[in-house]
Amino acid sequence: MELYLSLSAYGGVSTRRALSILATAGIDRVELAIGVKPTPDTTAAIREFQQQGMKFRAHHAFIWGEKHYPFNLARQLNWEYWERKLDWLEMMEITAYSVHPGSYSKDSNRSIAWEFFLSNIDRIGQLCQERGIEIGVETMYVTPDSQVDRYLLDTLDSMLMFRQAMPDIKWVLDLAHLNIWTQNNLADRLQAISLIADRLLEIHISDNDGCRDIHSIITDRTWWLPWIDRLPPGVPFVLESRLNRMSAGDLQSEYQRIYSLIEYSEQFKCESDFN
Numbered sequence: 001m002e003l004y005l006s007l008s009a010y011g012g013v014s015t016r017r018a019l020s021i022l023a024t025a026g027i028d029r030v031e032l033a034i035g036v037k038p039t040p041d042t043t044a045a046i047r048e049f050q051q052q053g054m055k056f057r058a059h060h061a062f063i064w065g066e067k068h069y070p071f072n073l074a075r076q077l078n079w080e081y082w083e084r085k086l087d088w089l090e091m092m093e094i095t096a097y098s099v100h101p102g103s104y105s106k107d108s109n110r111s112i113a114w115e116f117f118l119s120n121i122d123r124i125g126q127l128c129q130e131r132g133i134e135i136g137v138e139t140m141y142v143t144p145d146s147q148v149d150r151y152l153l154d155t156l157d158s159m160l161m162f163r164q165a166m167p168d169i170k171w172v173l174d175l176a177h178l179n180i181w182t183q184n185n186l187a188d189r190l191q192a193i194s195l196i197a198d199r200l201l202e203i204h205i206s207d208n209d210g211c212r213d214i215h216s217i218i219t220d221r222t223w224w225l226p227w228i229d230r231l232p233p234g235v236p237f238v239l240e241s242r243l244n245r246m247s248a249g250d251l252q253s254e255y256q257r258i259y260s261l262i263e264y265s266e267q268f269k270c271e272s273d274f275n
Contacts, residue, residue: 002236003259004029004057004202009215009243010251011035015063016045019054025252028054031238032062032094046092057096057202057238060138064088073120074102074113074152083127090131096236097128098136098172098201101152101162110150117152118165125169136201137162138172139192141180141213155181156188159195171196173231174204175224176240180213190227197232205258206240217241218258228262237262 005027010018015036022030032046039045043065046056061070065088071077089097102120104113121137128135139159140151153159162169173196178189206215207222218225218241239258243251 001233001259001263002029003255003262004031004236004238005243005255006031006033006035006059006204006238006240007063008033008035008059009240010246011037012244013037014039014045015042019045019049021248021251023049023052023054024248025255027251027255028052029236030054030056032056032058032064034061034063034068036063038063038068043088043092050092056092056094057098057236058089058094059098059238060100072102073099073124074104074117076116077120079123082124086127086131086133089133095132096134096136096201098138099124100138101140103149103151105148106150107148110152114152121166121169134170134201136170136172138204139174139177139196141177144211156192156195159192163195168199170199170201172202172204173200176204176206176208176213176215179208179210179223189223190230193227193230197230200232200235202236202238203231204238204240206242215240215242217243217254218261225261 005022007015007018007030010021011034013036016039018036019030042063050056058064061068064085066084069078069081099121102113102117104110121135125135137153140154142154143150153162173193178192181189205218205224207218208214208216239255241254243254246254
């Protein structure tokens with residue numbers, strides 16, 4: 001079982017500083033993400049820790065060796081920038097990359113955003129395939145009425161539409177996002193898991209209050225814990241709980257706690273399937 005720690009969980013410092021603390025905590029699986037501070041030595045720092053055995057994945061608008069730019073897959077993209085970024089991933093031998101599906105203004109046309117998204121993810125998929133990179137698209141959530149932007153892939157129905165439109169695409173299941181599916185019941189959440197279980201690139205885990213995506217620490221009341229045996233074994237997990245400013249010792253304890261929780265569940269599932 002592989003458990004990656006997202007750099008968004010330990011942001012506010014440089015990539016080198018974050019990786020140094022994670023290495024001291026014994027964590028050697030890391031997902032590059034937004035949150036850390038861009039610095040000129042980002043590429044060199046990642047290379048150094050790769051040489052020490054650390055393995056990397058990448059997520060959405062991650063911090064890399066060029067100036068960071070946000071992007072929205074439901075709008076027009078700068079393809080020269082995208083090719084440079086994907087070339088960088090290939091150069092760094094990072095072969096798994098996950099993205100958000102994009103968003104649109106509540107006053108705009110969702111169908112236009114949807115067509116942009118399908119076109120963009122199709123081209124990104126081709127560019128990634130040429131470079132030996134696996135691409136995955138993340139499940140999102142319905143935003144409150146007070147929020148201007150709306151995500152795509154925010155309901156079970158939209159997931160079904162995307163699965164039908166692009167059956168070969170891989171998915172990123174964010175279990176915390178399903179907790180904000182206010183208009184859906186537990187059966188819908190479990191159906192969402194079943195829908196994409198055979199096409200998962202990775203599984204993102206954290207907790208929240210059911211209203212906001214606050215990336216809180218997983219507790220014994222986290223909604224998906226009783227259903228963790230429904231997740232397919234062998235798919236990498238990515239821990240996204242906010243662990244900023246934790247000491248290396250506390251970080252190690254929290255990482256080991258979550259690792260043991262998932263490892264036990266996967267072992268139990270395998271034994272149940274065998275029997």
